[in-house]
Amino acid sequence: MTISNEVTMAGILDSVNQRTQLVGQNRLELLLFKLVGRQRFGINVFKVREVLQCPPLTSLPKQDPYIKGVAHIRGQTISIIDLSKATGGPEIRQTEDCFIIIAEYNRSVQGFLVSGVERITTLSWQDIMPPPEGAGKSSYLTAVTDIDGEMVSILDVEKILNEISPVSTDLSEDVVDETVGESVGDKIVMIADDSTVARNQVKRALEPLGLNLVLAKNGQDALDQLKEIANGCQNSITEKVALLISDIEMPEMDGYTLTAELKNDERTKQMPVILHTSLSGVFNNAMVEKVGAEDFIPKFHPDELATAVKKWLKLEE
Structure with missing residues (x-):
């Protein structure tokens, strides 16, 4: 990640190896920022390419x-999303003193307009908690945490982006195969993701395969469910669970730690794990190998995901 000269940050880890170790320890770096008002928000540094003073923006018809407009940054035209307005808050009107967070989600680059950027802080995923129960379906929060005695909200960026440009979950005709579910029988495929939108995207994409799908809201929830299932198996959990598809970024326990826990348990180590995430970067392959996951699929291409699922269910021709 590049930080422009206008923004002073502390605690940035420049080494990919150091960052890999950080993720493997169930830890993350959070970039703190503000929209309109005093409330602080956070975004995982691994999603961020660059932070810079807001450049002149060009409005487009319709x-x-x-x-808010588009900006030309390092030879690339990037759409700039007013993150305050997109989450139901007031519009950020004056952009001269604002900042742009350039981030990569789901194989595309976006710019998020924020009113101010504070600093980067290192946290444990155990300190990142699901949003309050009363937040409701309209909430744009995927998690919350406490920093310096104040609540910091971590936004569900995938929900925001899906509302602006909905992601198709339709499979190509040659990928659809309802006999996959018949071959697996009563075994379940678990989907673990802290984003309700992302969970439902994966669920809708895999339903045409006729699978018995079970959802988990984060890594800890998935681990608890899988351990309970394993306790009811004579030998391996694969008697009842065919596959786990897990996000990486999740409150309480990230996908890397979840995978490592499962691979270190004799009852669950044989179950295939596909890590499915919007995280990007060279550290992914190293971490997938380190924790023992069978596959890594960047979000979100339904055909690629379904093809990987068929492969690890031993059904891909």
Whole structure:
């Protein structure tokens, strides 16, 4: 990640190896920022390419109301999303003193307009908690944490992006195969993701395969469910669970730690794990190998995901 000269940050780890170790220890770096008001928000540094002073923006005809304009940055034209307005808050009107967070989600690059950027802090995923129960379906939070005695909200960016540009979950005709579920029988495929939108995207994409799908809201929830199932198996959990598809970024326990826990348990080590995430970077392959996951699929391409699922269910021709 590049930080422009206008923004002073502390505690940035420049080494990919150091960052790999950080993720493997169930830890993350959170970039703290503000929208309109005093409330602080956070985004995982691994999603962030660059932070810079807001450049001049160009408006486009019939652009989405949440798009503030486009900016030309390092030879690339990037849409700039007003993150305050996109999450139901007031519009950020004056952009001269604001900042742009350039981030990569789901194989595309976006710019998020924020009113101020504070610093980067290192936390444990155990300190990242699910949003309050009363937040409701309209909430744009995927998690919350306490920093310096104040609540910091971690936004469900996948939900925001899906509302601006909905992701198709349709499979190509040649990938659809309802006999996959018949071959697996009563065994379940578990989907672990802290984003309700992302969980449902994966669920809708895999339903045409006729699978018995079970959902988990984060890594700890998935581990608890899988351990309970394993306790009811004579030998391996594969008697009842065919596959786990897990996000990496999740409160309480990330996908890497979840995978490592499962691979270190004789009852669950034989179950295939596909890590499915919007995280990008060279550390992914190293971490997948380190924790013992069978596969890594970047979000979100339904055909690629379904093809990987068929492969690890031993059904891909």
